Amino acid sequence: MTATEQTEPAGTDPVKRRREARRAAAARARRTGAPLRHRIITLSLLCVAALYFLVPVYWLGVSSTKSSADLFGTFGLWFSDPQPLDHLRDLVTYDDGIYLRWFANSLLYAGVGAAVATVLSAAAGYALAKYQFRGREAVFNIVLAGVLIPGTALALPLYLLFSEVGMANTYWAVLVPSVVSPFGVYLCRIYAAASVPDSLLEAARIDGAGEGKIFRVLALRLMSPALVTVFLFQFVHIWNNFFLPLVMLSDSKLYPITLGLSSWQGYADRQPVLYQLTVGGAFVSVLPLMVLMVVLQRYWRTGLTEGSLKS
Template identity: 45%
Template sequence: MSTDTFPRTYPDKAPKLARRKHWAKNGGIGSVFTVNALLIIGCAYMVLPVLWLFSASTKTTSELYSSNAFSVTQFALFENISAVLAQDGGVFLTWMWNSVFYAGFGAIFGGLISVMAGYAFDKFNFRGKNSLFGVVLVGVLIPNTATVLPMYLLASVVGATNTIWSILIPVICNPFGVYLARVYASAYVPNETLEAARVDGAGPIRSFFSLGLPMMMPGFITIGLFQFVGVWNNFMLPLVMLQDQKLLPVSVGISIWQGYSIPQPEFVSLVITGSLLSVIPLLIAFIMLQRFWKSGLTAGSVK
């Protein structure tokens, strides 16, 4: 029998066909190139400023203006850190502690209140539930800077300005955290489990702390991280509320040094190195809690 009756195969064309199917399945080479290009641009937008911050922290004041942006000539990082810690009697450490305290308080207590409120909105039925949750959603749309002046006026009435309470009380209210907590409660806490707890005699409070909160722990960690970063980066509220430098967070303190850098150029190195040091607590928080954070971000897709 002649071999021409059998279909011929071309092994050399199989990889090309596989590649064509791959590109067709993924939308074509143009879409893949566009997506990768956008990802590269986004990564560069986030990573390059951090690299520049580290590079600039290793330079002296004169080298900042005479060398390239990412070049490292004389590694003066430790000298700059020592100068930051020694400036004004070590006030930078006080600012860092204040930021850690404010952000930690907001992450723990603000996150807990958000989780409790979101749990209540999802699991309890009460009059005006949907209307109150609509108010929460409106609060999500209002920027924080728009509420600074009204909060200052309220704090001045009760004499709470220039105190830590003018910072701690506002940070425990987070409408966006309440919204996320309701999503997490709906995804993580089955109604059947709570019903079984009620049959066993557990009240609403005990059911929340014994069942609801442990099940919502990934969401609690995620909300706490968002709250920690938000309070850490908060600038307008402490700028308006506080006058005592010993109560300022690091964000406002560094801005004061930046104002000094215009007549005194040596403060430029202090501002840059202080900014680098102020990023470290955020990196530590994300590295330590990234496992819970990643699992919490997928809560909305699991029902």
């Protein structure tokens, strides 16, 4: 008998004892949370990511309070003779208030386009998830292929098509392509298959509800987290879209903010005041996206909580 075996109590199993020790250590880890070094590393990475995304916005906020001369003659990350209200007044009154026209155009393109795209994606995704018909998987595969095609590759064919029907250089030239969201259809199908029970639909049909009412009253409510995601993604995509309006539009009164600010930047060498207006306009253009993110965030939290409770 070895010395180790002599020191062990009679009737104990070393394998069982080690297993119980691991269980106890795991239980202590669950009670105390993650190790300190893991929490420090995680917090450090999150801080670096936050700085990466927030420093450009901070720079925009600081620079929007400066004159064109101070933009190049002072430290970029701190204020110098801030006059935000004066610069904001100059922004909205320059060239007969053309910036406000661009801002309204962007709201029109992004708001209407995202809303219509969300409804169409919800209807298509719900139909692909809950109805059986011939060619359903082929349609879904075509939608997935649409996700992989970059929008820039479609801009020129769309321009040629809209030119043939006389819709180029109109609001429709930007609105109509914006209501199509292959990613939204994909997301809505996946979410509808997981969150809309077939038993609930059958119960509604037995009670005499039509398919349209079932979709409006039941499906849309159950799919609300996915719809909020589709709406926000599509809104941000349309709001930041530059290439499609560049190809489709030639009238400056139809420009969105992205294209309008780019035109200002192109003339800034000859009119230095446009440097400040471009920076200030870029900062103002970020504000609607920030507000929309804060307002719609609670719907995401609700959706994530519901998903965590599903078996």
